[in-house]
Amino acid sequence: MAAGGYNLARFDLVSIRLAVACAQSGSLTAAAREAHLALAAASRRLRELEDALGETLFERHARGVAPTEAGRVFVKHGLALLQTIEQLGGELADMRQGIARHIRLAASTAAINQFLPPLLARYARIQPQVRIELEEQVSDAVPMALREGRADVGVFVEGPGVDGLATHVFRHDELVLVLPRKHRFAGKLPLPFADALDEDWISLNTGAAMLQKQQKAALAANKAFRLRMQVRSFDAVCHLVASGLGLAILPKAAALPIVEAMKLDWRPLADEWAKRRMLVATAQGKSDPAVEAFVAFLVEPSQNAKPPRRKKQ
Numbered sequence: 218m219a220a221g222g223y224n225l226a227r228f229d230l231v232s233i234r235l236a237v238a239c240a241q242s243g244s245l246t247a248a249a250r251e252a253h254l255a256l257a258a259a260s261r262r263l264r265e266l267e268d269a270l271g272e273t274l275f276e277r278h279a280r281g282v283a284p285t286e287a288g289r290v291f292v293k294h295g296l297a298l299l300q301t302i303e304q305l306g307g308e309l310a311d312m313r314q315g316i317a318r319h320i321r322l323a324a325s326t327a328a329i330n331q332f333l334p335p336l337l338a339r340y341a342r343i344q345p346q347v348r349i350e351l352e353e354q355v356s357d358a359v360p361m362a363l364r365e366g367r368a369d370v371g372v373f374v375e376g377p378g379v380d381g382l383a384t385h386v387f388r389h390d391e392l393v394l395v396l397p398r399k400h401r402f403a404g405k406l407p408l409p410f411a412d413a414l415d416e417d418w419i420s421l422n423t424g425a426a427m428l429q430k431q432q433k434a435a436l437a438a439n440k441a442f443r444l445r446m447q448v449r450s451f452d453a454v455c456h457l458v459a460s461g462l463g464l465a466i467l468p469k470a471a472a473l474p475i476v477e478a479m480k481l482d483w484r485p486l487a488d489e490w491a492k493r494r495m496l497v498a499t500a501q502g503k504s505d506p507a508v509e510a511f512v513a514f515l516v517e518p519s520q521n522a523k524p525p526r527r528k529k530q
Contacts, residue, residue: 230302232266233295235259236274240292244281318347318507323368325356326421328495330451330471332388333372340514347507355424363500369508372515374426375494382498385516392427392491394484395458395465395472402464407487410466411438417445417463419454427466430490455479466491 231252238248249259267274274288284292324333329351337349354362359373364381372387394413396402402413414435420428428447435442445463448454454465455475466486476483485491497515499508 230299232262234299235262236266236288237292237295237299239263239275239282240284240288242281243283245275245277246281319350320347320370320508320511321350321352321368322370322372323352323354323359323362324372325359325374325426325495326353326449326451327356327374327390327426327468327471328372328387329353331390331468332495336515340511344510347511349511355422356426357424357429360498363498366500369499369505370512370515371496371498373496373498375496376426376429379496379498381501383501384496384498385512387495387497387516390493390495391469392430392466392486392493393469393472394486395455395467395476396482396484397458397461398480398482400464400482402484403482404484407485409487410434410491411440413464414438414440414442417443419446419448419457419463419465420444421451421454422447422449426493427468431466434488434490451475455481468493 231254235248235252235254238251239245242248242251245259245263246256249256252259254262263275270287270291272287272291273285274291275282275284333351337351340347340349352362352368354373356373357377359368359371360377360379360382362368363371371382394402394408394410402408402416410431411434418431420431422428428444432442443463446457448457451467451471452475454467455472456479457463458465459479459481469483472483475481497512499512
């Protein structure tokens with residue numbers, strides 16, 4: 218069995234784990250300990266792996282080992298292989314417990330914070346033989362995960378290209394301005410986003426749909442977008458707003474419980490782009506009854522997936 222002239226039969230899992238551990242620790246001694254091998258045996262396995270590849274994977278020096286360019290490539294794919302083997306073992310164990318199918322779901326932060334938890338809980342009750350594996354991604358990354366086969370189903374804010382994907386409308390949401398209590402922009406009437414561009418801004422990390430909307434709107438208004446801080450969660454965004462470090466834009470349904478708990482203010486936006494659609498997507502050309510049934514469940518109009526209300530603190 219060969220690929221690219223390499224003898225893949227010689228790539229045993231112990232040697233792959235050893236190479237990955239070497240790259241992560243920078244020490245053959247530590248990697249040998251993690252692989253439960255004597256140091257001499259670990260060194261021999263590494264040499265045999267390099268001989269099989271015809272490539273030097275690690276540079277040896279007095280302080281330890283460092284991966285070469287070929288080593289970094291090998292470790293990247295070796296780590297993916299080890300993760301796949303672990304997932305295989307987990308799924309086989311689940312099958313013994315009556316779980317017949319795993320579905321990988323990649324979803325944006327907005328979808329997770331507003332809609333998905335009650336839906337996934339209900340699906341787990343009515344389809345106990347199916348396990349949904351959820352991974353949070355920014356909206357831009359979800360279509361790529363589908364195309365690369367790293368996810369079976371994706372839920373994201375409309376905006377990224379959907380070439381090669383089959384899409385359905387999932388839900389609608391609305392973006393609102395989140396600001397400290399008694400801020401000069403506090404009010405009830407919708408505010409044009411451009412009127413607030415002289416402020417500092419807090420946002421989610423690069424690739425988030427909300428951030429892209431703000432950047433495009435600032436460009437259209439011919440004004441600078443003063444992005445001060447980027448974080449990973451809506452809660453973190455609101456904590457920074459509460460500290461007076463800037464304003465933020467968040468989905469209304471997810472933001473209001475946090476706004477109430479932290480005693481912040483919010484205001485509607487007058488911009489058309491503040492009204493958004495979320496899509497659920499799968500890769501085109503792949504027929505999988507379990508995936509199709511899950512997608513049909515997500516887009517069923519009768520699903521009234523309201524976000525859970527937080528208790529007031």
